[in-house]
Amino acid sequence: MTLTAxxxxxxxxxxxxxxxxxxxxxxxxxxxxxxxxxxRQLGIPDVSEFVESVRSRPSPDSxxxxxxxxxxxxxxxxxxxxxxxxxxxxxxPALLAARGPNERLQIWSAACxxxxxxxxIAMLLEDALPNAASRVSITATDLSREMVxxxxxxxxxxxxxxxxxxxxxxxxxxxxxxxEWEVAPNLRRMVTVSECNLAAPLPRMGPFDVVYLRNVLIYxxxxxxxxxxxxVRSLMRPDGWLFLGAAETTLGVDDSWERVVIxxxxxxxxxxxx
Amino acid sequence: xxxxxxxxxxxxxxxxxxxxENLGFExxxxxxxxxxxDVLAGGWVPDLVTVDWNMPVMDGLQFVSAVxxxxxxxxMTIMMVTSESEHTQIVRALAAGAHEYVIKxxxxxxxxxxxxxxxxxxxxxxx
Amino acid sequence: xxTIDTGQRRRSGxxxxxxxxxxxxxxxxxxxxxxxxxxxxxxEILLPIPGELPDDVLxxxxxxxxxxxxxxxxxxxxxxxxxxxxxxxxxSAPEPLEPEDVTDAFGExxxxxxxxxxxxxxxxxxxxxxxxxxxxxxxxxxDVCRVDVLWRGExxxxxxxxxxxxxxxxxxxxxxxSL
Numbered sequence: 001m002t003l004t005a006x007x008x009x010x011x012x013x014x015x016x017x018x019x020x021x022x023x024x025x026x027x028x029x030x031x032x033x034x035x036x037x038x039x040r041q042l043g044i045p046d047v048s049e050f051v052e053s054v055r056s057r058p059s060p061d062s063x064x065x066x067x068x069x070x071x072x073x074x075x076x077x078x079x080x081x082x083x084x085x086x087x088x089x090x091x092x093p094a095l096l097a098a099r100g101p102n103e104r105l106q107i108w109s110a111a112c113x114x115x116x117x118x119x120x121i122a123m124l125l126e127d128a129l130p131n132a133a134s135r136v137s138i139t140a141t142d143l144s145r146e147m148v149x150x151x152x153x154x155x156x157x158x159x160x161x162x163x164x165x166x167x168x169x170x171x172x173x174x175x176x177x178x179x180e181w182e183v184a185p186n187l188r189r190m191v192t193v194s195e196c197n198l199a200a201p202l203p204r205m206g207p208f209d210v211v212y213l214r215n216v217l218i219y220x221x222x223x224x225x226x227x228x229x230x231x232v233r234s235l236m237r238p239d240g241w242l243f244l245g246a247a248e249t250t251l252g253v254d255d256s257w258e259r260v261v262i263x264x265x266x267x268x269x270x271x272x273x274x
Numbered sequence: 275x276x277x278x279x280x281x282x283x284x285x286x287x288x289x290x291x292x293x294x295e296n297l298g299f300e301x302x303x304x305x306x307x308x309x310x311x312d313v314l315a316g317g318w319v320p321d322l323v324t325v326d327w328n329m330p331v332m333d334g335l336q337f338v339s340a341v342x343x344x345x346x347x348x349x350m351t352i353m354m355v356t357s358e359s360e361h362t363q364i365v366r367a368l369a370a371g372a373h374e375y376v377i378k379x380x381x382x383x384x385x386x387x388x389x390x391x392x393x394x395x396x397x398x399x400x401x
Numbered sequence: 402x403x404t405i406d407t408g409q410r411r412r413s414g415x416x417x418x419x420x421x422x423x424x425x426x427x428x429x430x431x432x433x434x435x436x437x438x439x440x441x442x443x444x445e446i447l448l449p450i451p452g453e454l455p456d457d458v459l460x461x462x463x464x465x466x467x468x469x470x471x472x473x474x475x476x477x478x479x480x481x482x483x484x485x486x487x488x489x490x491x492x493s494a495p496e497p498l499e500p501e502d503v504t505d506a507f508g509e510x511x512x513x514x515x516x517x518x519x520x521x522x523x524x525x526x527x528x529x530x531x532x533x534x535x536x537x538x539x540x541x542x543x544d545v546c547r548v549d550v551l552w553r554g555e556x557x558x559x560x561x562x563x564x565x566x567x568x569x570x571x572x573x574x575x576x577x578x579s580l
Contacts, residue, residue: 030444076387158359158377158517159435164387167364167375176361179428179521282530285486285506288493289440328512328528357516360524378513379439 003028007051011035011066018067018218034069041146060199060219061143067219068113076164077116082265083212083243088124090262091241095209098239105136106206110198110213110232112140114160115151115183115191117212122187123173133190139205141196151193154183198228206235215245222253229254233270242268275394276300276320280310280337281355282329286378290324290355293382297395307332311340314347321349322394324376327356327363335370342371351392355380419544420561423469423522429548432517433559436510437552441488451549452556454478460536461507463515464564467526471544471564473515474536475507477557482507484553504533518561541565 011031012023023031032047039050054062078084095105109118118140125132142148161170161181174181196203198216211232217225229250232242242257243265244250250257250268257268277299281287284305291301302318304310306329323341327334334354341347354367357378364375374388389395430449437445455478462474477485486506487494495502508531519526539545544563549556 033444033446076383078387078391081391157431157435159379159381159384159439162377162380162384164384164391166391167368167372170375171361171364171368174361176520179432179517283505283509283512284502285489285509288490292491292493328530330530357513358528359516359520360526362525378516379436381439381443384439 002048003032003051004048007048007055010055011051011070014063015067015070018063023070031070035066038065038069060224061197064219065144077120077161078164078166080214080246081164082246082263083214083267084120084124086243086262086265086267087121087210088128091210091267092125092128095241099209104134105210106208107136107138107210108206108208108212108235109138109140110196110211111216112142112151112193113147114156115140115147115154115193116156116160117214118151118191118193119154119173119183119187121212122183122190123169125190126173126187127169133186136190138191139208140191140193142193143195143197145195148193148195151191154188154191155180156183157181198231199224202231202235207237207240208235209237209240211236211240211242213242213244215248217244217248217253225253229257233257236270238270238272240270244268275322276302276318277322277324278302278304278310278313278318278320279324280304280307280329280334281324281326282306283326286326286355290385293385294322294324296382297386297389306330307334307337307340310337314341319347319350321351322389322392323350323352324355325352325372327354327358327367335367338367338370338372351394353388353392355385418469418523419541420469420471420546420563421543424518424546424561426546426548428521429518429546429559429561430550432521433514433548433550436513436517440510440513441485441552445488445552447550447552447557449548450551452551452554454556454558455480458536459503459507459533461504461511461531461533462537463511463531464529465515465519465522465526466529467519468523469526469563471562472537473511473518474560474562475511475514475557476536476560477552478555479503481552481555481557484555485510508533514559536560537562 008028008031015023035047035050039047044050107121112118118138121138125136129135140151155177157180173184173187213232256271258271260267260269277294279287279290279301282305287303291303294301302313304313308331325334325337334356338352341350341352352372353374353376354372355376359377367375374392376385376388434447437447457479458476459479459482460474460476462472464472482503483498486498486503489506511531516528519528539562541563544565545560547558547560549558
């Protein structure tokens, strides 16, 4: 059950290419410890066999899972807080002014992972709007069934809530559940979770006023990036807002978007007539 | 920026201090709340205090209350760093005047994220 | 307010829970794993494999006093406790290590594990300061939940054990003053 040198090198190159993180030789045991749970979930008993299967048929899902397993311990809630600051300072007021009082705002967290992003948005809305649950709905999707289940459960470990979640928000919106923390029911009611593969035709959803699509495009090649952006755009309102990861942009990929700088963050809006 | 690290465990003081020093803080240490108040009364007033809860002589909650009772120390940001992790305990600490709360065990990243929330990162830190 | 606890009040008609009804081994193991990853090192894995403790062991523990009252005890070989201390202190580990360094670091790990065990139990509860030495005796074998792990190949046990008859109870008041 040892990781072969070829498998290790392939993982090393992948992680370096996608995250700029260098796995030094000698970290084979780390690769094994982190990838073994993923391999076992797929019914593959051996890490090398798992890596070889991904190497022979790479898919964005499996490469993303490998990179995430090796680069992130926990997702931070507000570490990259700029897209959320932009949401409360600019995007939400603009949308509330543009929509009628009975129009429900629709927000999409398109790669929700274990759920930090949709629940962050829900907390911000709950703190900013009276009757938030009746005025907004949040759709959270992820490619991975495991992540969908985790988001639905709305439970986070001690280490996860320690990562960039302000303590006043923790005590206001979470309760203890054994060693974990559980998101309050009113926030969970705001969020609908389902599986969704961004690289395939999308189900009928939306139209969305705001889309968070952060740290997803980096895993795809240029034509796929372009088609994802086009599919996302088709599910957005014409005056909607798209947030990408800090290292991502539509520039040079899809010119039917307008980049808007909001504070230290940027949002993208569909260009009229494009 | 200056930080005062209060914990009865020397090991924990070292862990917190070295994380803060790596972020550019000038760090002073104290072994319990009373020693912490002595440091402040001596005129060494930090931007940030990290304070454990359970300590001999004077615990963290008493320390927070004492600091909040003195208007001269109002600008100081207080962050509890403790293994006390019941919901009611966190509420008590915030009500007493702590700004943030980090539950042990924590990683250096967790501490850094909290400082970023508080606007207390002294320098731009590469991730 | 009289808070002298003679034990009488509790014994009359109350059925205090025993620890296996409140927490399971997997929970204790995950608490310990998180503590190791955060404090000892990101790559420090606790293997859920029992091993035989050496003759020369050291324990560190904290008392939990509340709806369930007892002790969270970590026990490992004295050498392993020293290695754990070095891992915890990293570059700032003094050479040679003094016994106080081990007492301090090993005690702090008991504090971190104990605090999180406490939070998983019905509350409110008070947590004592950590102690280090020979483990307190098991008072009621039915009121114990124990986890055996290997850290860097060396055995370590984490035992959450009830205190019957009750331990002396510290009474934390709302303002935090202790008696």
